[in-house]
Amino acid sequence: MSNAxxxxxxxxxxxxxxLHAREVLRVARERGHDCFMTWLLNTPRANSFRLGMxxxxxxxxxxxxxLTRQDPAFPLSKGDHINTTAFPTVVSKQRTKDFLAAxxxxxxxxxxxxxxxxxxxxxxxxxxxxxxxxxPDEGKKGYFVAxxxxxxxxxxxxxxAAASFHPxxxxxxxxxxxxxxxxxxxxxxxxxxxxxxxxxxxxxxSDIATLxxxxxxxxxxxxxxxxxxxxxNAELTDHLALSGLGLQAVPxxxxxxxxxxxxxxxxxxxxxxxxxAIHPSYGAMVEDMCRSLAPLRIAALDxxxxxxxxxxxxxxxxxxxINNSPGVLPYxxxxxxxxxxxxxxxxxxxxxxAAGGRR
Numbered sequence: 001m002s003n004a005x006x007x008x009x010x011x012x013x014x015x016x017x018x019l020h021a022r023e024v025l026r027v028a029r030e031r032g033h034d035c036f037m038t039w040l041l042n043t044p045r046a047n048s049f050r051l052g053m054x055x056x057x058x059x060x061x062x063x064x065x066x067l068t069r070q071d072p073a074f075p076l077s078k079g080d081h082i083n084t085t086a087f088p089t090v091v092s093k094q095r096t097k098d099f100l101a102a103x104x105x106x107x108x109x110x111x112x113x114x115x116x117x118x119x120x121x122x123x124x125x126x127x128x129x130x131x132x133x134x135x136p137d138e139g140k141k142g143y144f145v146a147x148x149x150x151x152x153x154x155x156x157x158x159x160x161a162a163a164s165f166h167p168x169x170x171x172x173x174x175x176x177x178x179x180x181x182x183x184x185x186x187x188x189x190x191x192x193x194x195x196x197x198x199x200x201x202x203x204x205x206s207d208i209a210t211l212x213x214x215x216x217x218x219x220x221x222x223x224x225x226x227x228x229x230x231x232x233n234a235e236l237t238d239h240l241a242l243s244g245l246g247l248q249a250v251p252x253x254x255x256x257x258x259x260x261x262x263x264x265x266x267x268x269x270x271x272x273x274x275x276x277a278i279h280p281s282y283g284a285m286v287e288d289m290c291r292s293l294a295p296l297r298i299a300a301l302d303x304x305x306x307x308x309x310x311x312x313x314x315x316x317x318x319x320x321x322i323n324n325s326p327g328v329l330p331y332x333x334x335x336x337x338x339x340x341x342x343x344x345x346x347x348x349x350x351x352x353x354a355a356g357g358r359r
Contacts, residue, residue, distance in 0.1 A: 056354035110172025202251025226329030230268030273337025300326030
């Protein structure tokens with residue numbers, strides 16, 4: 001919220017809240033908490049409506065993953081992020097990595113550059129060794145994240161794009177493996193998923209364009225919140241071209257073909273629940289990381305895992321970034337796997353905070 005005039009209603013209209021807030025509302029009501037809704041009077045758009053919750057003597061606000069604590073006397077104020085003093089560290093990808101590396105946790109080697117330092121960034125990429133990843137130091141939803149870059153020209157293009165989004169840009173070693181996101185709610189990991197880039201599975205007959213159309217049709221039938229259609233654009237066709245493929249290519253039966261290098265839900269990524277299919281040592285290490293960042297109360301850690309059946313180590317695991325305000329939908333509505341209702345531990349954590357405790 002800003003200092004603009006704000007409206008308030010004790011009659012919550014769920015359809016005006018974003019999909020993430022509706023799930024939090026569901027659990028807050030189930031646990032008997034009073035809820036209300038606020039919005040900017042001069043911006044009555046869907047993305048201006050926030051869920052308010054009175055829990056014990058405390059007031060909290062939620063929208064699109066961002067959870068804040070309000071002053072009970074001024075519940076319409078901007079409020080403070082629930083992660084309080086941990087927020088500034090976590091909001092920066094490079095500060096997060098530096099903090100974790102100093103405490104012995106595995107992270108990809110990298111540096112942050114100002115937007116004018118594009119030549120220095122290209123020089124550093126060459127010294128670091130190919131492939132590299134370029135991304136904004138502060139970002140969201142995977143915007144302008146470019147992994148797997150193999151030459152200066154690609155770094156220059158990706159750097160300029162990232163710098164248009166944020167003035168500081170990270171260049172780091174690009175790692176190969178599954179992108180696994182751990183959802184942490186103090187004091188434990190409450191959800192684990194593979195963030196899989198948009199993909200199709202071949203049947204030996206259909207071309208890629210047809211397979212995409214079929215999967216998008218399945219999306220429409222299943223209507224899982226948070227799973228959007230695969231977007232066919234120049235980025236997708238350019239990614240296919242790197243493997244010598246076009247939309248008319250026919251994958252082999254059973255072949256899973258990745259259509260992009262990033263796992264952004266906005267362009268059709270899949271959520272694969274994997275809580276029981278990953279070695280428990282990964283969750284334990286993530287919990288240690290989050291506790292080292294106390295008072296971190298809620299976060300999602302994007303990691304690279306090379307073999308989830310092996311114990312966590314510097315050879316099998318690295319943390320890419322931590323998200324202060326993660327969405328809940330992919331865990332509750334996975335494309336494959338079991339439902340993980342992470343809103344329950346979120347509300348339980350708020351109840352502990354309201355009661356003056358942290359555990």
